[in-house]
């Protein structure tokens with residue numbers, strides 16, 4: 001057992017109910033999301049991402065209902081830069097003890113897209129989200145396939161506009177651990193205001209590196225890991241929460257708020273609920 005006062009707290013952001021649900025043919029019901037969210041809350045998960053109303057209209061109600069039941073965790077909803085999506089999430093989290101809007105913007109620029117236009121979109125969408133909520137995460141969608149110069153500018157802009165957490169996703173799971181650590185290292189050195197936000201990572205397992213990439217990012221300054229129960233998520237899945245938490249529990253420098261005695265129940269409950277859905 002390590003002395004927790006000497007170790008750095010890592011925020012655990014669970015996306016089972018949002019990214020995880022993408023892997024399911026039959027979507028979760030609101031009651032199933034509430035049941036799983038209550039387990040995640042008791043387990044000590046810091047942030048629970050419940051849905052993406054912009055893509056699935058049922059998710060707005062689910063975020064609202066889960067918000068009313070969860071006692072401790074921050075409840076989060078995903079939105080694109082579309083103002084209607086941002087206000088939908090803001091309304092859905094209003095009953096939460098703590099709420100967060102997770103905004104994403106694709107940062108791999110298409111051939112005919114002006115960088116300045118995308119920076120303007122990042123700035124206005126983050127500012128709008130901040131008008132509704134003090135806790136705003138900005139996710140650089142497809143960061144691992146973006147141009148490094150543009151990614152640095154985009155992150156700097158999001159922080160200047162009020163993002164309190166910056167997430168660097170390996171959206172298509174294409175990064176090897178050495179490449180992902182180079183990317184995080186570059187951001188830590190080149191983005192002048194990087195210290196003004198919490199750095200998060202959101203890794204996919206297409207190459208089998210979601211957990212390893214998440215853990216290497218901690219060594220470079222990331223302080224939030226986005227993961228899911230049983231690694232459920234789009235395509236090959238996300239980083240497995242149980243594996244991430246266990247690795248951190250055995251690390252001399254970091255700790256999480258997770259009570260590991262709940263991991264088995266969370267995993268079993270999800271497996272039962274999704275047995276006919278996958």
Ligand SMILES: CC(C)C(=O)C(=O)O
Pocket residue numbers: 019078104139140141142169170171172202204
């Ligand atoms: C929308 C973002 C956060 C995502 O799920 C990804 O990049 O994989």
